[in-house]
Amino acid sequence: MFELIKRLFQSEPTSRNQANERLRVVLTHDRMNVSSEVINQLKTEIIQVIARHFDIDGTPEVNVVSEGRNAALDINIPIKGR
């Protein structure tokens, strides 16, 4: 009973949520045949290339998004205007 009342009030992620979170990442990377390491490296390189030509303004984002079994790179890099 105490367990139940405690659960009602705490919002810790359940092990099911954690499993879902981990699976989302690992399946996306498995399907693309890359590791998190490679994705992070890619992120750094993309931002470096852009920074050579533009002034980056704010936080650049490079993420892998998946739609069903397909994945895409979602790149959002804010550029400073004149």
Added chain:
Amino acid sequence: MDKKLPESKVIVVTSGKGGVGKTTTVANVSSALARVGYKVAVLDLDIGLKKLDLLLGLENRVIYDIVQVIEGEIELKKAMVKDKRFPCLHMLPAAQTRNKADITPEQVKDVCEQLRPDYDFIFIDCPAGIEQGFQNAIAAADQAIVVTNPEISAVRDADRIIGMLLSAQFDDDDIGLVVNRLRPEMVKDGNMLSIDDLVEHLSIDLLGVIPEDKNVVISTNKGEPIILNEKSAAAAALNNIAMRISGKEVEIPTFQEESVLQKLKTFGRKFFSTM
């Protein structure tokens, strides 16, 4: 007895990870279809580690095996083991003292072509793994059933297998997902992946859901198909899968019961409404 359907279907049951319930699924779904009069052949391709004969309770009736058939030592028809309880069910045993590399995908295709005219359904029990044994098992199949457990390691392997099936001859529509060993009470408590979670991760259609059920072990001990047990939830689930494979449009029971919390809330509502 004659076959019922004009076209026969070859269905491979696979998973990647071992021990998730492939052989249990093959044994029971094939028995369920044979029970209602479909002509069913089951092929054990787990060469070297055979178990299908045990699950069907046919281990004492095995004389020849698939490797002997392929090597031309014995006629295919003579090697098929007949099941006394289900006259429409025939099994082609695996060889226990040979290797997966002793046969080729082409040879399995050839066996299936020979069986097609006599059977409505041909089920192939695939070994765990993604190597030669897997390639042999999928080569002849029109459709694939991917069995998984609600557990991250099994889901990851299932995803790999689905990828490999999609790069082989299978389309999305040819692949069905079976979730085995679901424990609804754990899902409700937030401690197990749910059916919806699994379907979302794997992006293939759901064919069936089999709950964790101790009757599976009891039936296996006895060498009896579980589908004959009227009281078993797993039996109901396996019969449901068989019906869906035969083309009946029945709903999938997903065994999502109310959680303790939910029950408590309902109780609270009822309790207070009487005051």
